[in-house]
Amino acid sequence: MKATVYIATSVDGFIARKNGGIDWLPSGGDTEGGEDYGYQEFIDSVDALVMGRNTYELALSFDLWPYAEKPVFVLSSRQVDIPDGIAKTVESMCTPPGEVVRRLAKRGFNHLYIDGGKTIQGFLYEGLIQQLIITKVPILIGTGIPLFDSLPHDVRLQHVETRQFENGLVQSKYEVIGNVA
Ligand SMILES: NC(=O)c1ccc[n+]([C@@H]2O[C@H](COP(=O)([O-])OP(=O)(O)OC[C@H]3O[C@@H](n4cnc5c(N)ncnc54)[C@H](OP(=O)(O)O)[C@@H]3O)[C@@H](O)[C@H]2O)c1
Numbered sequence: 092m093k094a095t096v097y098i099a100t101s102v103d104g105f106i107a108r109k110n111g112g113i114d115w116l117p118s119g120g121d122t123e124g125g126e127d128y129g130y131q132e133f134i135d136s137v138d139a140l141v142m143g144r145n146t147y148e149l150a151l152s153f154d155l156w157p158y159a160e161k162p163v164f165v166l167s168s169r170q171v172d173i174p175d176g177i178a179k180t181v182e183s184m185c186t187p188p189g190e191v192v193r194r195l196a197k198r199g200f201n202h203l204y205i206d207g208g209k210t211i212q213g214f215l216y217e218g219l220i221q222q223l224i225i226t227k228v229p230i231l232i233g234t235g236i237p238l239f240d241s242l243p244h245d246v247r248l249q250h251v252e253t254r255q256f257e258n259g260l261v262q263s264k265y266e267v268i269g270n271v272a
């Protein structure tokens with residue numbers, strides 16, 4: 092099983108404002124010009140998403156459910172409201188990261204997209220992420236929800252490539268080499 096993080100951060104490392112706001116991310120207008128920062132290619136390469144409840148609630152607030160027919164697993168310790176329109180492809184789980192990977196591997200999934208700050212941190216903590224694709228947006232927001240948090244060990248990365256875009260976004264891809272005690 093492969094698990095990848097594909098996420099945008101401010102230069103100071105936040106994925107959202109404290110209140111969850113992502114108004115500072117480039118708007119849809121940027122993608123109308125045809126630039127999607129490799130998103131479509133990436134999403135086509137995964138066979139399921141695993142996201143935290145907060146990220147799910149953000150996705151639910153969009154006019155259109157962004158993941159089409161792709162299976163989505165929402166992690167939460169609470170009851171998760173799943174509207175009928177997406178109930179065929181969305182499931183909730185209250186499961187530690189290692190067990191999520193075991194269960195989804197058993198169900199035949201091969202490549203997971205892990206999304207949401209706390210969720211990514213949980214998977215990294217357990218050494219379950221193989222690839223990170225991080226797009227830095229040229230802004231400092233000072234405070235917010237961080238992408239990374241403490242780890243029980245260092246995580247050694249190999250830089251694969253960095254692409255820069257005309258609007259100043261810089262996207263770096265890393266493979267996780269391993270955990271260093
Ligand atoms: N910049 C970007 O590209 C980007 C991408 C995605 C999201 N975001 C932003 O990031 C914010 C969300 O990040 P976040 O750090 O708040 O969290 P998150 O990972 O989306 O959600 C955290 C919640 O997920 C649940 N959870 C995670 N792991 C679990 C597990 N193993 N078992 C059970 N429940 C688990 C818990 O929900 P319960 O409290 O219900 O138990 C936890 O409170 C949103 O505001 C969104 O705007 C930004």
